[in-house]
Amino acid sequence: MSRPLIETTPTAPAGIRSLTYAEALNEALREEMRRDPRVFVLGEDVAVWGGGGIFGVTKGLVDEFGPQRVRDTPISEEAIAAVAIGAAVAGARPVAEFMYVDFMGLAMEPIVNQAAKIRYMFGGKARVPVVFRAQQGAGRGNAAQHSQSLEAWFAHIPGLKVVTPSAPADAKGLLISAIRDDNPVVFLEHKALYNLRGPVPEGEFTIPLGVADRKREGRHATFVGVHTMVHKALAAAETLAKEGIELEVIDPRSLVPFDLDTVVASVRKTGRLVVGHEAYERCGIGAEIITQVVTAAFDALDAPPLRLCAKNVPIPYNAGLEAAALPQAEDIVTAVRRLVA
Amino acid sequence: MAIEIPAALTQEQLRAMLRTMLTIRQFDQRALELYREGVMRGSTHPYIGMEAVAVGACAALHPNDRITSTHRGHGHCLAKGGDPRLMMAELLGKATGYCKGKGGSMHIADLEAGILGANGIVGGGIGLAAGAALAAQLAGRDDVTVCFFGDGALNQGILHESANLAAIWKLPVVFVCENNQYAMSARADKFTSVPDPTVRATAYGFPGVGCDGMDVLAVYRAVADAAARARAGGGPSLIVCVTYRYFGHHVGDPLNYRDKAEVDAWRRRDPIERFEQTLIGRGVLAAADVEQLRGEVAGEIESAVAFAKASPEPELTALMEDVYA
Ligand SMILES: Cc1ncc(C[n+]2csc(CCOP(=O)(O)OP(=O)(O)O)c2C)c(N)n1
Numbered sequence: 276m277s278r279p280l281i282e283t284t285p286t287a288p289a290g291i292r293s294l295t296y297a298e299a300l301n302e303a304l305r306e307e308m309r310r311d312p313r314v315f316v317l318g319e320d321v322a323v324w325g326g327g328g329i330f331g332v333t334k335g336l337v338d339e340f341g342p343q344r345v346r347d348t349p350i351s352e353e354a355i356a357a358v359a360i361g362a363a364v365a366g367a368r369p370v371a372e373f374m375y376v377d378f379m380g381l382a383m384e385p386i387v388n389q390a391a392k393i394r395y396m397f398g399g400k401a402r403v404p405v406v407f408r409a410q411q412g413a414g415r416g417n418a419a420q421h422s423q424s425l426e427a428w429f430a431h432i433p434g435l436k437v438v439t440p441s442a443p444a445d446a447k448g449l450l451i452s453a454i455r456d457d458n459p460v461v462f463l464e465h466k467a468l469y470n471l472r473g474p475v476p477e478g479e480f481t482i483p484l485g486v487a488d489r490k491r492e493g494r495h496a497t498f499v500g501v502h503t504m505v506h507k508a509l510a511a512a513e514t515l516a517k518e519g520i521e522l523e524v525i526d527p528r529s530l531v532p533f534d535l536d537t538v539v540a541s542v543r544k545t546g547r548l549v550v551g552h553e554a555y556e557r558c559g560i561g562a563e564i565i566t567q568v569v570t571a572a573f574d575a576l577d578a579p580p581l582r583l584c585a586k587n588v589p590i591p592y593n594a595g596l597e598a599a600a601l602p603q604a605e606d607i608v609t610a611v612r613r614l615v616a
Numbered sequence: 617m618a619i620e621i622p623a624a625l626t627q628e629q630l631r632a633m634l635r636t637m638l639t640i641r642q643f644d645q646r647a648l649e650l651y652r653e654g655v656m657r658g659s660t661h662p663y664i665g666m667e668a669v670a671v672g673a674c675a676a677l678h679p680n681d682r683i684t685s686t687h688r689g690h691g692h693c694l695a696k697g698g699d700p701r702l703m704m705a706e707l708l709g710k711a712t713g714y715c716k717g718k719g720g721s722m723h724i725a726d727l728e729a730g731i732l733g734a735n736g737i738v739g740g741g742i743g744l745a746a747g748a749a750l751a752a753q754l755a756g757r758d759d760v761t762v763c764f765f766g767d768g769a770l771n772q773g774i775l776h777e778s779a780n781l782a783a784i785w786k787l788p789v790v791f792v793c794e795n796n797q798y799a800m801s802a803r804a805d806k807f808t809s810v811p812d813p814t815v816r817a818t819a820y821g822f823p824g825v826g827c828d829g830m831d832v833l834a835v836y837r838a839v840a841d842a843a844a845r846a847r848a849g850g851g852p853s854l855i856v857c858v859t860y861r862y863f864g865h866h867v868g869d870p871l872n873y874r875d876k877a878e879v880d881a882w883r884r885r886d887p888i889e890r891f892e893q894t895l896i897g898r899g900v901l902a903a904a905d906v907e908q909l910r911g912e913v914a915g916e917i918e919s920a921v922a923f924a925k926a927s928p929e930p931e932l933t934a935l936m937e938d939v940y941a
Contacts, residue, residue: 319800319802320800320801320802323801323802323872323873324800324801324870324872324873325801325870325872326870326872329800347801347802347807348807349768349770349771349799349802349807349808350738350739350768350769350771350772350799350802351771351772351773352772353773354773377736377737378737378738381737381772381773415657415658416657416658416709416720417658417659418658418718418719418720418722418723418736419718419719419723419736420722420723420735420736420737420740421722421736586935586936587939588935588936588939589718589939591717591718591935592657592658592709592715592717592718592719592720592723593709593710593717593718593720593929593930594657594709595929595930595932596709596717596718596930596932596934596935599932599935600935
């Protein structure tokens with residue numbers, strides 16, 4: 276129909292397989308379920324539908340692990356979250372899937388008031404090793420109730436970790452770490468990235484939460500972005516490079532914990548910061564990132580930091596309006612040009 | 617089995633009911649084509665096979681009554697008086713559409729016609745329906761709200777909370793569950809703890825009625841009774857219409873969770889064919905009249921598509937409009 280939202284990375288280096296983002300997530304789940312019998316998966320349409328998940332992330336898991344460990348649930352988001360939390364406190368390691376992040380609104384009570392607080396409220400006596408997976412983001416004409424990016428909701432809550440991979444290898448390595456983490460982790464994927472292909476190491480491969488990745492080196496400005504914005508920034512960097520502007524692109528990969536050191540080191544080099552996300556601008560994670568950088572390294576900044584985010588508007592259905600609601604690669608190019616001028 | 621025609625329905629109404637069923641079917645067939653051609657984006661959830669539910673229920677309503685709808689909402693909207701041209705324009709994201717192109721298939725609404733919106737959230741309309749009924753009660757009006765929801769929504773907490781509220785406040789709301797057997801891949805009989813969800817109404821202390829959702833007159837009768845009760849201050853009811861969706865949940869459904877024999881068995885009970893046979897058998901319509909209706913509807917749908925295609929895209933300046941009143 277239309278061109279893919281995200282151009283795919285062509286080939287993997289010799290010796291490393293190339294997988295899609297969805298396949299990488301699937302491999303992480305499979306390997307962890309093999310390694311640890313306490314890990315189980317639950318959610319809507321994760322087992323039967325098309326062999327596993329509307330985006331194929333849980334594909335084939337029920338065949339290998341059976342319906343006890345790969346459980347299709349009724350449409351009951353609050354119960355999915357709460358049951359997973361209860362199971363986690365009682366010794367299991369659940370991975371609960373929410374079909375769209377937008378539906379997590381129905382599950383906010385258990386996630387925010389139970390999962391995030393149980394350990395602290397109980398004086399450190401409990402562990403809540405649960406992963407809440409969901410996909411978010413816009414670009415597919417899914418309109419206002421199926422296109423949001425809500426990472427800031429969760430990042431606001433002490434006690435939750437928040438992970439947002441943009442590349443297949445990161446998806447695998449971070450999901451394994453999330454499952455092994457003894458805390459509740461909100462693991463947010465992006466619907467436009469599932470078919471993105473890239474090299475993914477085989478076997479045991481973890482990426483610690485809280486370690487950013489520099490996706491491109493540059494010396495004139497630093498871009499810090501979430502999910503698709505990493506790819507848009509890489510595309511923008513190509514354009515800018517032709518004009519002699521070198522954009523450094525950093526993917527924090529996890530928002531809580533956040534790797535401030537890597538970002539600050541970059542800003543100390545470039546003197547300029549742009550943050551980007553598909554989440555609404557107001558009170559988005561970008562505001563938090565800028566505040567942290569300004570507080571830590573005000574002296575390093577040669578220009579006021581910029582935000583390129585979704586407009587403060589529900590995501591519209593119409594293709595032209597939807598594109599206009601979201602920050603695009605061209606917006607990054609224009610903003611960075613102005614910033615370095 | 618001879619089907620009784622309720623005395624309250626005039627020949628004109630019966631004809632209009634059949635016409636609306638045909639409109640829904642052809643509208644959604646056309647929507648599927650447009651989607652597959654890539655003219656329409658997002659997703660589309662065809663109501664094909666379930667026409668008797670929306671049409672039977674809405675035939676029992678007054679113009680001032682309200683409905684809340686679901687992600688599978690085209691049928692509800694057409695049955696409550698929605699304009700196929702404005703709907704089609706919305707599916708194509710055009711400025712002339714019901715929502716100015718901002719909502720798409722899953723958010724079509726026509727407040728003047730009493731359609732409080734399709735809904736992208738499973739169960740999202742249930743509490744809203746109770747609220748609309750509360751507003752009518754507070755204003756001393758006698759209109760009722762029909763709340764359509766799928767069997768999948770039976771397991772959302774909001775149904776329990778709203779049903780209890782509606783019962784204790786005697787709200788004029790009719791909960792109409794469309795049990796089309798599946799919520800995506802989840803079979804209703806496996807994902808709901810009781811085989812017959814009407815028994816749940818007992819727990820709330822209001823009537824729970826089952827009905828053949830492939831029979832438009834059966835649905836009409838059940839909803840007319842419940843609406844009359846609600847209008848008279850008797851409070852809510854639950855009606856469970858047993859029906860089937862012929863197509864996948866949406867385009868791209870792998871459909872690996874049901875077999876063709878099952879689909880064929882349901883198709884043999886097609887609600888439109890059955891109603892046509894009834895009307896012809898009773899001499900309400902001749903076979904030729906039915907053919908003529910079909911042709912009229914086809915023309916109307918084609919003109920809706922033409923209107924939608926010829927309509928302008930929204931201006932980019934519309935992006936930030938309508939966020940606040
Ligand atoms: C709260 C919420 N959870 C999940 C979904 C995804 N979803 C959309 S439709 C659907 C199935 C709904 O089934 P049912 O209510 O029986 O209606 P049907 O599609 O059969 O008409 C699901 C799981 C959603 N839209 N909202």
